Amino acid sequence: MINNVLLEPIELRKSILRMARVGDSVHIACAFSIIEICCVLYSNFIRYERGNLENPLRDHMILSKGHGVMAIYAVFARLGWLEQVHLDQYFSDGSLLHGLCEAKIPGLEVCSGSLGHGLPIAAGMALAFKRLKVDKQVYCIVGDGELNEGSMWEAILFSGHQNLDNLTVIIDANGLQAMGSCKNVLELEPLPSKFESFGFQVEECDGHDLIELDNAIRSKTKCKPLAVVARTIKGKGVSWMENNNEWHYRRLNDELVQDIYKEWGEQ
C-alpha cells in the first residue's frame, strides 16, 4: 500500500496525446490542466495497491470534472488498473473507455460527465468513512467552471458543516470554462475566501508545481476539510494549447502531434 508509482508529468501527457490522436478525441486541454495534480496525488498521497483495486484499505479519488478523464486513464494504465490496450482503442467502436468519467470503470467511482455530481458523492463517502471510524481519505478534483453548479456549493456547505477532515478538494482553477473565461461567464473569485467562509482549510498554490502542490496537500490539519486552489493553465505543456479554449473542443492531426513532440524535444 505504500509502494506508490512515481508518476512523471511528461509520461502522462504523452499517454494522453497518444489517446487523443488514436481516438481523434476532444478535451485534451482539460486533461493537461490536471496532470501535475494527478502526479502528486497518486505518487505521494493516495494509498493504493498496484494492480489491485479491490484492496479495501485504499483511499478514493473522485474526478468531479469528468471531462479531464484522459488524465486518469493515463494514471490508471501506469498503476496497472487499466490495460494499455484499452487506451489504444480509446473512442473507437465497441471500446471500453468513454470520453467522460463513467462509474463502471473500477476506480473512477462516479459518472461525472454532467458536472456537479462528483463532490456530493465524495462528501457522502467521507462522512460514511468517518462514521465507520475507518482511516480512509477521499480526494476530489473539481473544475472551476464546475463550481457554477449549485450542487457543488450544497456539498461544500455540507462538508464544512460536517467537519469532513478526511476530504481534500482540489480545484483545477485554470480560469477557463466551456464558453469563455470564468471571469466573463460567471465570476467565481475570490475562491480561497469563499471556501474559507464555508468552513474549509484553504491552501492556494501553483497547480503545475509539484513541490507547491505537495506542500499544500500535506499542510492539511485536523477538524476541517481541505480545499487546495490549484492555479493551473488549461492546455499546460503545449505552448499553442495553453490558455486557448479552442482545445476544449479541437482534435489533433499528425502534423500537430509532430509539432508537440518537437516542442517536447522528442521525435
Place this chain on the structure above:
Amino acid sequence: MREKLSKLITQNAIEDPKSLVLSGDHGYALFDEILKVRKNQFLNVGVMEQAMVGISSGFAKVGFRPIVYGLSAFVPIRVLEQIKLDVCYPNLPVVFLGDGAGLVYSTLGSSHQCSEDIAALRPLPNIRIYTPSDEKELEVCFGEAISTKAPCYIRIGKSDREVVHEKKLISSDPVTLLKESSKIALISMGSMSSISQQVAKQLKLSHIVFPRIKPFPKSILGELILYGKLIIVEEHSRYGGLCSTILDAFAENNMPIPLTTSISLKPQFAKKCGSYQYALSEHQLDDKSLKIRILQEVENLKVNL
C-alpha cells in the same frame, strides 16, 4: 399510513445498523420515533435535494443502506439526474421515499403537487417502483425495497384513505381484490385503490390493485386480457403511469391491447386553491366524479354490447 411508515423506518434502523435515513429538512413528525431511538441513523442534510442524493450514493458505495426521504415533487422530480447517474447507473441500494405524491398538498399549489414521478423514473435502468395503497401494501413494499440490492422508489400518496386489504400480503405482485363475472375490471394503485374498491363493490366489477409497477408483473397480463374492458384509475398523469405501464406491457409481450379507459390526472397545473377532494375535482378524479365516470363507462359498454 404515515404512522406505519415512521414505525417501519425506525424498526429497520434498529435491525440494520447500516440503515441511514436522509432528509432534506422535510418530514415533520415522521422522524420523531427514529430520533428517539436511533438518532445517529437519521441525517438532516439541510435544504439541498441534489447533494442529498449524491451524499446517499457516497454512503451506499461504502456499504450503508440509505433511505432518502423527500416530497415526490422534489424526490424524484428535482433530482432526477442525480438518481439516474449517482444511484441507478452504479445500481446502488438506495430507497427513495416520495411523500405527498399526486395532489396531497392541494392547498399549497403546484410546486408541491406531483403527477409525473413514475413517468420520470420508469425509463431509468435498475430502479424498482412501488405504489402502496395502504399500510399492508406499504409494509410489503418497504420490506422488499430494503432487502433488494437495487435502487427503489416508494410512492407515498394520500395516506389516510380507507384500508384496502384485510390480510397481510406476501409480495408486491398485483392482487385481485374482487373477482366478478362482469366483463369490466377496475385497476388501481395507491390513493385511488380505496375508492375504486368501494365503486367496484357497488357496481359488481372486478378490481385489481398494483402495489408494484416496476419490474412489471407480467404474469397478470393473462388475467387482464380476459376482460372486455379495463378501467385504470390513478392519481398520476395518464402519460407514463399505471395505465401506460399496463398498455406498454401488452405491446412488449406482443399481445392484443384490451379496450381501455384511463381515469387519471390531466396535464394541467392547479387552477384554484382547495381541499384534496377539490383539487382532484379539477381532474374529475374526486370520489363523486369518479363514481359517475365509472358508472358511465359501465352503461356505455352495456349499450355497445
